[in-house]
Structure formats: structure tokens, C-alpha cells
Amino acid sequence: MTHTNCPRCGGRLARDNDSGRCTPCQAAERDRMGAPPAVPASFWNHEPVRQALASRHLGRVIRAYRFHPYHGRTALSQTVVAGWLGITQAQLSRVENGPPVVHLDRLAHWAKILGIPNALLWFSLPDVGLDPSRQAASWPGLPEPDRHNHGNLVGPPATPASSEASTKEVVTTDRRQFHTLAALAGLGSMGEWGFLATPADESPAIGLEHVRLATSLVKEFRQADAVAGANQLCDIAIHVHGRLSSWAAKARYSRDVAEALQASLADLAAQTAWLAIDAGRRAAARPYLNDAITRARLADDSQVEVRALAQLALLNGDSQPTESLHCADAALRISAGWATPRLRTLLHLRRACAFAALQDRSAFEREMRKARQELERGPHESDPEFIHFVNFQEVQGLEALSFLALDQPRRAAEALRDAITTASPAHRRNQVYYRVRLAEATHREGDVNEAALMALDLLPEVKQMNSRRVTRHLADIRSTLGQVTRPTTPVRNFIEAFDGEAV
Template sequence: MSFWEHEPVRQALSSRHLGRVIRAYRFHPYHGRAALPQTVVAGWLGVTQAQLSRIENGSPVVHLDRLAHWAKTLGIPGALLWFSLPDAWLSTSQETARRMGVPEPDSYDHGNLVGSSATPVSFEALTKEVVTTDRRQFHTLAALAGVGSMGEPGFLAAMADESPSIGLEHVRLASSLVKEFRQADAAAGANQLCDIAVHVHSRLSAWAAKARYGRDVGGVLQASLADLAAQTAWLAIDAGRRAVARPYLNDAISRARLADDPQVEVRALAQLALLTRDSQPTESLHCADAAFRISAGWATPRLRTLLHLRRACALAALQDRSAFEREMRKARQELERGPHESDPEFIHFVNFQEVQGLEALSFLSLDQPRRAAEALRDAIANSSPVHRRNQVYYRVRLAEATHRAGDVNEAALMALSLVTEVNQMNSRRVTRHLTDIRLTLGRLPRPTAPVRNFIEAFDGEAV
């Protein structure tokens, strides 16, 4: 039975109520035992969670532009709709496909998202390397469809091939990609997103190097490329490709300076502090210090929270306990001052969970696993559904801290409960830590039943 023949979906389509269709889509068993969260699907559709709730449960939406956009985003085959998709969308996709040399799909196959109208054909060309029917990859691929729903990657790629000039409308589209990459990463991890970001950054950078643009475009173009480079660097870090990340951070810093954009430069320095925290903690501390200097006079409390956290983690890696505790106190004091209207978008993840989580990782660096486990429990208890990847990551680190504190059986039980969830994520940063637990427990001379169960499940799932 195909995805669209599932009875609740068929009934929702026959009701001509797209909100019901969206709800049936979210609860489809193809997604696994848990429904897709409203927050995630709302992000794809360009609405808030509260608005999506009203769309699903209220009166039918009748505006054709909204209906067409949402149907296209979800990949609903046109033959199943009670309205027609605008011809312009179809002709644009066909023309882009022709330019890219990609054949048009014969039919819709939602199971692997190939040819789905949620993924414009040009975007499919960028992502065809990662297409799979494995359910464990569904959440990331669905997130990728969300990134491509408006066609920006394909549009920009085609424009980069053909247009000799760059305008502000192109810069705005490039900037919008950063936000979409960020949302998809928070929901599912960065493994496949990293490849796409690398491709898009390469094409746009090459275009910027040869294209014509006016002085009014130059500054915002460089700032936009700097932000995209910083986002690509973060995706590389989460995808376990740390060596790839540094060149993008260097590029981000250089472009931010060309654009006289200190905010993007601070973002890149904060990420560089994270990248070098464990291997070069002294450099990490210097990067955080530089970010403080550049942001002096305009940094918001949440930004200062992040920079104090970067300092604290570096100081913990340097085994300076008193300085670490001082920076943690400052981070909490800044966080308590609350959000600010001038908060930059890249600090969306800075919250109580992040403070507790980074404090816990610092306790691990200081060889205090019991304190780390306590802080991680607090972090997990204060999680946000938007940052699902972070929630899973901290739960894995809690299993690690529990093992290091001496409770092997409890650590094995925690790790066992995470095997399936980690496989559903697409973050090598997360899988690496669970793999480390597997290797450590596998060296025990007399493994207990919980340890054997975890190892069997881990090896069976092939994390």
C-alpha cells in the first residue's frame, strides 16, 4: 500500500479539508510510532505551532495560494487534490529540471521523497546521494524537503549558472537558507544537511566571485555568505567532520570583516571556540575573548551567556576549576536577564538546558562524573521539543556520565533505551558518543545482562 492510500489520509483528502490531511500526514505510521510534532511540520509550512493547530482543527482553508503551497510542501500528488496547482510552479520546475539535466519523475513516490513536489527537481539533484527508503532516515529527509520546499537551492543554483549579476532578492533568498538549515538541523541532525550546505555555499561563493553587483548589494552579500559559511561549519561539526569546519569559519570571519558585520564575526568566533575546546583549549579561550571584545557595547544578555559558556568550557578543559565556576556564575546571571529584542537568530539554542548541559560536559572534563550526571538530568528535564537532537545528545552523555560514575548497569539500561532514537537522528556527533559507550562496555571482562542486552541491540541496529 502506498503512502497516500493509508485510510486516514484517504478520508482526509475526501473531506477536502487540508488541515485534516496535514494531521493524517503527521500521524501516518510510516513516520514510526510517534507522530511528527506540530512544531516541525509548522516550520515546513511557514506557520507557527498554534496556527497549525487551528488549521488542523478549524474550518477548511479556502485560499488557493496557501492550499497550493502546503500541498506542494507535503508532496501531495496533484491527482489527489480537489484544486489545481498553479501552472507557473509546474513550468518553473520543468524548466529548472531541463537546465540541470535531470529527467522529470514519472510518478510520485513519497516513501523515498523522490519526485515529490515537496522536493523541487533541482533540489532533488542536490540530494539524490542521500535518498533512502529507510524509516530511520525519514525525519532528516523530511526536514530536507522542508528546506527545499520553496525551491531556493535549485533557483539559486540555476541563477548562479546563468545570471551575470546579483541583486538584493538573491541575497534575501540566500539568507533564508540559513534559517531553514538551522530549523532542519535542530529537528534531525546535520549528516545529510552538511553535504547540501557545502554544495550551496560553493555555488554561491563562485557566483559572487564572478558576478556583477552594486555597492548597496556588496555588503549584505558578503554578510549573507559569511552567515551561510558559519552555518555550514556548524553542520560539519555536528556531522562529525570537524576538519571540514575550520575553513568555513575562517571564510565567515573574513567575509564578516569585509561586510563590517561584527555579529556574524562573533558567531564564527563562538563556533571556533567550540571547535577547538577539547583539542586546543587555550585557542578556544582566546576566540571567546575576541568575541567578547568585538561585541562589547552591543551584546545582548543571551549572547553574553553563550560567550561565558564558551569561556567556561575552555577553562574546564584547561583544568582551571575556580575560573570555570566564575564563568558559569556569570553565564547564569546573564541568562536570568531574559531575552532581548535584539537577540541574534543564531543564539536560538541558548537556554537553561544549554547552560546545564555545557556545565555537565565541563564537569566531565574536570573528572567529576557525578556532578555531570546531576546537571545532565536537569538539562534533560528542561528540554525544548524544537531542539530534539540536543535532547538525545544530552541523554547519551548522561549514560556516559553514569558509567564513569561507576553505575555500569544503569548506564547500559540508559544506552539501550537510546539505540533506536540515535539511529533516527542524523548526527554523527551523537552516534560517536553512543559508539564510545559500546566500545567501553564491550571491554568489560564479565558483562552483566544489561550490558549484554545493550551490546546486542547496538550491534543489531548497526548504529
């Protein structure tokens, strides 16, 4: 193996260095996810960047920026750069691959964020105004970003202000109780949350930098939910969604900001809906999904609309399978032409589950084949963040749940065992959920003692998991085992432990 040089500082790399960066540069770039790095003047002399600038197409410039070797051997993802620009990943994809952006304020805003030298631009930057990537940015009455926390919002929450409430109203809450909820939800890194307890301005103004901060919340909620579940997290999301929606209804913002703002709030509404589903508040989820679809259409953000429709398919899966199928079909139509393989995997899985609930076995098997074929095509750089959970485990798990709906518990148990053995540490909640469903499948196979032993073993983990969806299924097992005419020792032990723990 030959020595190579670090593209950032020019230093020689060790023979065993496969990251493309020397150790000091890796340390200096650990926070690059929060804001664009300060690049040297030579950065802009890279031939692909020069060609993109010459084309006068900022989308091509952004793509060349993402793939610059200065960032290491792995290009910056669209999701990361979109977060800097205050837009969604889907919007950035359209910017990069669509016609040139012509709105001067948007061109100037993004050029300043990326630090493109004025002399290389084909338009003039305004002489005044804050650089949102370098200056503190906060919603009117909302928090300034924590400079040690990658731009996350900070401060204690409050009950969301009603849209009819006075804009001078100060909303208060029990700070200690909220901090407990935030800690349980895994959001302790988000600080004091003081912004939701501050007075509102008479005429707030919102810019793209504020949209970027709101967008970052969705990622925080998604990551915390995957690890810990949504019980307490749902309360936080409802507070935040209500308050930010109230601000948006009162705020002043340009036409360019409007699209990004509506897309950001649509994504937040969809995330809140999912948290409500996992927290066992299924009825509460539907209004948020309706809100997400409405805002996504206002923003012309088909990606968020498809996400909301996929969640509606999930929400209707058990009680209204025909409606679930219609939602999945609509999502496939809307995403035709741009959906990535993993997104198509999810939508075919939604159709498969609906057909299983309708007892249409041949249609179920057809959709499962399509889902597996799409999954085998692998990940794509344009994969939206909300499908982070779509992997082999999810395919196996949803196939198993469909087998339960088709009254095939043996096949369900086999698929669940496969799902459990391919678990990802980042999706701890799903791992526990599928283990609970395996205990259910084992009981339905007729092995009552084994089901009781599995359920007893799961009890401590379920108690720690903040997901009423998981808890409900374990409670169903407890109820079913309680009907056993002659309970065995394992059955009695589980029932006593479950009742004593008050899960």
C-alpha cells in the same frame, strides 16, 4: 473583561481573544513571515509612523512600522523584517539605531518593499524597476521563490561548480539521491532544488532581493538541524554554499549589495561549519569558519564574526583549549557594547568549557556564574537567531560536560538530569545528545548496569538521529562497556543490540 476591536479590520474581538487579532485576520496573516503585508492607507497615519517619516530617518520608520498595532499585540521582530529587506538582523539594528541611511538606491528599495506611499517620502522613487517584494526574484540561474512556500528556494541540487569551470557548464546530480537527503534532513518543503542544475549566465547580476533568498536558507538549515541533526543536511549545505559562493565570485552587484551579500554568505558559511561539526566532520568545519570571518569583516558584520569565533571556540574546546579561550575572548571584545544577555551567556559558557579543559576550576566556576547571571536577564528583541539554543538546558548541559572534563561525574550526572527535564521540543537533537552523555556520566560514576540500560533505551532514538556527534558518544559507551571483564546481562544486551543495529 471589555470588548476590543481588531486593529486590522475593526471587528470586535471575543472576550477570550488574547492575540489582538480576530480569527479571519489571523488566517489572512499566517504568511506574513514571508513578505510584508498589504496595509491600508490609514496605517501611515499612526502618530509614531508620521513622526518617524518627518524625521527623514528610514531606520526610525522601519522601527515604527514594526511596532504598529496593525501587526497585533506582538511587534514584528527585527529578524523577520530584516529578511524582507535582504539584510541581517544586526544590520537592521544598526539601521534603526544609527545615523540615517543616505544611499538613494537602498532607501528606494526598502521603501518599495514596505509599500511606503511615494507622497510620504523625502526622496523620489525611480519610475522603473521591479518591486522585489511583489515580483518573482531569483539568483541568476537559481530558482524563483515558491509562492506557496514563503519565498524559499526551490529545485534539485548539484555538485557545486568550480570557480574555474565554464559559466556555461551544466551541473547534474542524482536527483533521487538528493531528494532522499533533503527528506532525511527535513527540508522537503524546499521543493525541487532545480536551481543548482541550471546553466550560469556569462555575467550574472545580483540585487538585494537575491540576497534575501540566500539568507532564508540559513534559517531553513538551522531549524532542520535542531530537530534531526546534520549528517545529510551537511551535504546539502556544502553544495549550496559552494554554488552560491561561485555565483558571487562571478556576479555583478553594486557597492550597497556587496555588504549584504558578503554578510549573507558569511552566515551561510558559519551555518555550514556548524553542520560539519555536528556531522562529525570537524576538520572540514574550520575552512568554513575562516571564510565566515573573512566575509563578515568585508561586510562589517560583527555579529556573524562573533558567531564564527564562538564556533571556533567550540571546535577547539577539547584539543586546543587555550586557542578556544582566545576565540571566546575575541568574541567578547568584538561584541562589547551591543551583545545581548543571551549572547554573553554563550560566550561565557565557551570560556567556562575552555577553563574546565585546562583544569582551572576556579576560573570555570567564575565563568559559569557570569553565564547564569546573563541568562537570568532574559531574552532581548535584538537576540541574533543563531543563539536560539541558549537556554537553561544548554547552560546545565555545558556545565555538565565541563564537570566530566574536570573528572566530576556525579556532579555531571546531576546537571544533565536537570538539563533533560527542561528540554524544548524544538531542540530534539540536543535532548538526545544530553541523554547519551548522562549514560556516559553514569558509567563513570561506577553504575555500569544503569549506564547499559540507559544506552539500550536510547539506541532507537540515536539511530533515527542524523548526528554523528551523538552517534560517536554512544559508540564510545559501547567501546567502554565492551572492556568490562565480567559483563552483566544489561551490558551484554546493549552490546548485542548496538552491534546488531550497526548504528
